[in-house]
Amino acid sequence: MSEEHIHYLKKIRKEKIIVFTSQITILIGFILLWEILSKYKIINPFIFSSPTRILTTIKNLYLNYDLISHILTTLYETLIAFLLGITLSFIFAVILYEFKILNKIIDPYLTMLNSLPKVALGPLIIIISGASSKSIIVMALLINLIVGIMTIYNGFNNIDPDLKKLFQTFHASRMDILLKLTIPASYKTIISSLKLNISMTLIGVIMGEFLVSRKGLGYLIIYGTQVFNLDMVMSGIIILIIISFILYKIITYIEKKLLK
Amino acid sequence: MNKLLSVKNLNKVYYNKKEETEAIKDISFDLYEGEFISIVGPSGCGKSTLLNILTGMDHLTKGTIDLKENLKLGYMLQSDSMLEWKKVIDNALLGLEIKREKTEENKNYVKGLFQKYGLSDFLDKYPKELSGGMRERVALIRTLALKPDILILDEPFSKLDYQSRLKVSDDVYKIMKEEGKTALMVTHDISEAISISDRVIVLSDRPCTIKNIYKIKREKEGTPIENRKDKYFAYYYDCIWKDLAYHE
Numbered sequence: 001m002s003e004e005h006i007h008y009l010k011k012i013r014k015e016k017i018i019v020f021t022s023q024i025t026i027l028i029g030f031i032l033l034w035e036i037l038s039k040y041k042i043i044n045p046f047i048f049s050s051p052t053r054i055l056t057t058i059k060n061l062y063l064n065y066d067l068i069s070h071i072l073t074t075l076y077e078t079l080i081a082f083l084l085g086i087t088l089s090f091i092f093a094v095i096l097y098e099f100k101i102l103n104k105i106i107d108p109y110l111t112m113l114n115s116l117p118k119v120a121l122g123p124l125i126i127i128i129s130g131a132s133s134k135s136i137i138v139m140a141l142l143i144n145l146i147v148g149i150m151t152i153y154n155g156f157n158n159i160d161p162d163l164k165k166l167f168q169t170f171h172a173s174r175m176d177i178l179l180k181l182t183i184p185a186s187y188k189t190i191i192s193s194l195k196l197n198i199s200m201t202l203i204g205v206i207m208g209e210f211l212v213s214r215k216g217l218g219y220l221i222i223y224g225t226q227v228f229n230l231d232m233v234m235s236g237i238i239i240l241i242i243i244s245f246i247l248y249k250i251i252t253y254i255e256k257k258l259l260k
Numbered sequence: 261m262n263k264l265l266s267v268k269n270l271n272k273v274y275y276n277k278k279e280e281t282e283a284i285k286d287i288s289f290d291l292y293e294g295e296f297i298s299i300v301g302p303s304g305c306g307k308s309t310l311l312n313i314l315t316g317m318d319h320l321t322k323g324t325i326d327l328k329e330n331l332k333l334g335y336m337l338q339s340d341s342m343l344e345w346k347k348v349i350d351n352a353l354l355g356l357e358i359k360r361e362k363t364e365e366n367k368n369y370v371k372g373l374f375q376k377y378g379l380s381d382f383l384d385k386y387p388k389e390l391s392g393g394m395r396e397r398v399a400l401i402r403t404l405a406l407k408p409d410i411l412i413l414d415e416p417f418s419k420l421d422y423q424s425r426l427k428v429s430d431d432v433y434k435i436m437k438e439e440g441k442t443a444l445m446v447t448h449d450i451s452e453a454i455s456i457s458d459r460v461i462v463l464s465d466r467p468c469t470i471k472n473i474y475k476i477k478r479e480k481e482g483t484p485i486e487n488r489k490d491k492y493f494a495y496y497y498d499c500i501w502k503d504l505a506y507h508e
Contacts, residue, residue, distance in 0.1 A: 162339045168317055169335040170358040170406075180358070184345055 049234040057231040074205060074216040077133055081140035082201045089148025097156040118142045122211040131212045140204025144197050151196060155189025156182055191258050198251050202244050262293040264331060264410055264442055270323035272309055282467035283309050289461060296443045298453035301463030302504060307446040311414050334408025338415045340399040342387035349383040352402045373401045393424040400432055404439060413445040429456055430483050454496045455484040462503045471503050
């Protein structure tokens with residue numbers, strides 16, 4: 001290895017260390033600052049809570065409010081909505097791509113549905129599906145489906161036209177083009193749509209829980225607001241942040257594995 | 261000589277909302293067995309349309325195309341268009357796979373072609389590991405895999421740099437002669453057309469009609485690179501150049 005190469009590798013490692021230590025410092029600094037500001041009443045501890053109060057609340061929630069089952073409920077709803085979301089988006093995208101005329105027909109309706117704030121449909125969903133996990137999953141699907149369909153559909157449309165022409169020179173059937181070209185060529189797009197899908201699903205699930213549920217992290221947050229227990233609200237938010245971070249990391253990991 | 265393909269009074273009109281465009285007007289020519297014909301013409305004159313019609317990917321408006329019975333056409337496109345997620349060998353077998361003709365016998369035939377053209381070390385590689393020239397050869401093998409009687413080539417080397425282009429057209433020429441194929445090639449490179457073909461058809465600007473057909477005479481038959489040194493080469497170059505320039 002040449003001296004320049006060693007120097008180059010050192011530079012890369014140095015940058016990595018700087019990024020990582022800075023990230024940790026920001027996190028710790030933020031927590032400390034929050035604690036101190038709250039302790040000396042510079043910010044209102046009743047509203048903004050504080051890291052120590054949050055820790056006590058989480059412990060209390062764990063012991064008296066069955067925190068684990070709330071977390072599991074949210075995770076369960078997220079997982080189901082996510083899996084249903086990607087499957088259905090894929091199927092709908094294939095249908096829209098294969099039947100262009102259908103796409104033209106429903107285009108204005110899709111646009112309308114897309115621009116409609118889905119939360120407005122919440123009350124309707126509760127009445128139709130009942131105040132249960134079912135309506136929360138429906139809510140999340142409403143949010144992740146349209147984005148999912150559009151991402152995958154655009155992926156299909158971006159396939160190199162030369163490849164399509166190649167298949168036509170062999171007089172390939174539509175089924176052959178779909179199975180041997182369209183789907184494998186969009187593999188990367190489909191995999192990368194997962195990341196977008198998981199964040200959309202989480203938004204949908206929490207929104208759904210705000211509206212209907214008796215369980216889940218969204219419920220804990222809204223319940224905390226109703227009884228004016230802002231420590232509970234803050235704890236719910238913090239747990240949610242941690243969960244979404246972990247989910248995101250898992251998806252990124254899966255994505256890396258699949259794209260290898 | 262055995263006539264394989266006969267095009268008579270071919271016309272093609274395109275329609276759009278505003279107008280109709282005459283793309284091809286009254287084109288007639290014959291293609292004989294073992295022959296290599298090149299078609300040159302200004303860009304956008306409808307050369308590719310002509311090939312699309314010959315290969316059944318587009319419809320003609322008027323005229324007839326007579327193909328000798330049971331003959332198969334093979335179409336090689338402008339870009340080598342490899343499926344990057346498939347191994348080189350599976351790319352070469354794509355046509356057979358789509359036509360449901362991927363038999364052991366045909367597979368061995370394709371593997372034989374790989375061997376013959378110095379690519380057998382690359383069977384299990386992925387397309388991105390191949391050079392541009394190699395990819396062109398794989399694309400040609402992919403077309404040859406279906407054992408076509410006539411090869412239709414649409415500016416097959418246009419994406420290569422000049423050096424590899426000369427080399428690959430030499431290779432392709434040899435492959436074609438060895439396999440005893442008849443070929444019809446579209447190109448915009450005059451010197452390539454003269455050096456590789458038996459006849460050159462010069463097309464006019466839109467609507468595309470036949471301007472001239474040259475039967476290329478040579479002192480001695482050689483590979484395309486050798487043919488470029490032939491004493492008639494400059495003469496034909498000059499004629500075709502003038503034919504095309506007239507329309508600028």
